[in-house]
Amino acid sequence: MAQLLATYTNGRANIVIVGRNQAAADRIVASFPEPPYPNETNSITVKHEFIQCDVSFISNVRVAVEEIKKRYSKINMLVCSAGALAMSQKITTEGLDESHVLRTYARTKFIYELQPLLSNDRAAGEDARAMIILNAATSNKVDLEDLDIKKFSMISVNKTTASYNDVFVKVMGERHPDLAFIHIFPGGTDMPGLHKTWYLSLAATLAKPLLRRLEDAASSMLYPLLHPYYSQGGFWLTKDADKLTLGNSINDKVTEKVWDHIVSRAQLE
Numbered sequence: 001m002a003q004l005l006a007t008y009t010n011g012r013a014n015i016v017i018v019g020r021n022q023a024a025a026d027r028i029v030a031s032f033p034e035p036p037y038p039n040e041t042n043s044i045t046v047k048h049e050f051i052q053c054d055v056s057f058i059s060n061v062r063v064a065v066e067e068i069k070k071r072y073s074k075i076n077m078l079v080c081s082a083g084a085l086a087m088s089q090k091i092t093t094e095g096l097d098e099s100h101v102l103r104t105y106a107r108t109k110f111i112y113e114l115q116p117l118l119s120n121d122r123a124a125g126e127d128a129r130a131m132i133i134l135n136a137a138t139s140n141k142v143d144l145e146d147l148d149i150k151k152f153s154m155i156s157v158n159k160t161t162a163s164y165n166d167v168f169v170k171v172m173g174e175r176h177p178d179l180a181f182i183h184i185f186p187g188g189t190d191m192p193g194l195h196k197t198w199y200l201s202l203a204a205t206l207a208k209p210l211l212r213r214l215e216d217a218a219s220s221m222l223y224p225l226l227h228p229y230y231s232q233g234g235f236w237l238t239k240d241a242d243k244l245t246l247g248n249s250i251n252d253k254v255t256e257k258v259w260d261h262i263v264s265r266a267q268l269e
């Protein structure tokens with residue numbers, strides 16, 4: 001998505017990649033078209049930067065957020081995609097399940113803490129959108145007695161964490177109706193994450209004809225970040241950016257309990 005955006009803008013967009021893998025970010029940034037600035041008539045400097053952050057720790061996310069706030073006063077597009085399928089339980093030194101941090105708490109913390117920069121952008125008359133790439137509006141029933149999802153099963157963890165992101169988008173969309181909060185499903189896409197274990201890799205290889213190419217998934221997900229239709233409110237989208245609605249499973253009680261859970265675990269301030 002960063003490469004596509006850099007190409008569409010001919011290198012003239014400030015793009016910050018936040019992640020743990022400097023080498024991968026360097027490769028991506030090196031592929032961006034060289035911005036035409038600064039030149040003799042224009043002194044604008046375009047920034048293509050990397051901020052190091054292992055997002056499996058809330059404390060790291062806090063540091064990265066502060067770093068972003070130091071460097072920028074406003075943000076047009078904030079995209080959170082780091083993470084993978086939750087395959088097992090692994091408790092971090094912060095006492096949280098790593099996959100829950102990756103799939104819910106880190107993303108929600110980035111967006112919640114950086115919302116003032118999105119609002120600054122909107123106040124300057126520009127578009128301001130935040131996007132979570134996961135699995136929108138699955139109509140999953142949330143177990144309110146087990147919000148930490150201690151009863152592990154791959155299906156329950158993956159679906160429930162996706163629902164937590166649905167709730168987050170709902171509440172943020174209601175609180176900040178002038179901004180856009182988007183939760184989108186990327187579709188089955190042939191990505192490195194699908195080759196981390198031999199059995200997933202085998203499945204991905206067999207399913208290859210059915211999987212999306214990375215470029216196609218990237219352009220479908222960039223579309224709702226650029227099209228005026230998606231500029232305000234909460235959106236839950238299919239892989240083709242078609243609108244979904246939240247089912248009855250995300251009712252007022254679920255919304256309140258899940259929101260409080262996210263605030264507590266992601267230490268939203």
Ligand SMILES: NC(=O)c1ccc[n+]([C@@H]2O[C@H](COP(=O)([O-])OP(=O)(O)OC[C@H]3O[C@@H](n4cnc5c(N)ncnc54)[C@H](OP(=O)(O)O)[C@@H]3O)[C@@H](O)[C@H]2O)c1
Pocket residue numbers: 018019020021024053054055056081082083084085102103133134135185186187188189190191192193194
């Ligand atoms: N691909 C699909 O078919 C598919 C389908 C539905 C939903 N999704 C969801 O969409 C999201 C993106 O999927 P993807 O296919 O792009 O996955 P991917 O190929 O595994 O990429 C995940 C990205 O997250 C980064 N990452 C992982 N752990 C991190 C950490 N602790 N700190 C910082 N960065 C970290 C990885 O970077 P490094 O490992 O290089 O550091 C990688 O760039 C995931 O949440 C996935 O569950 C994907």
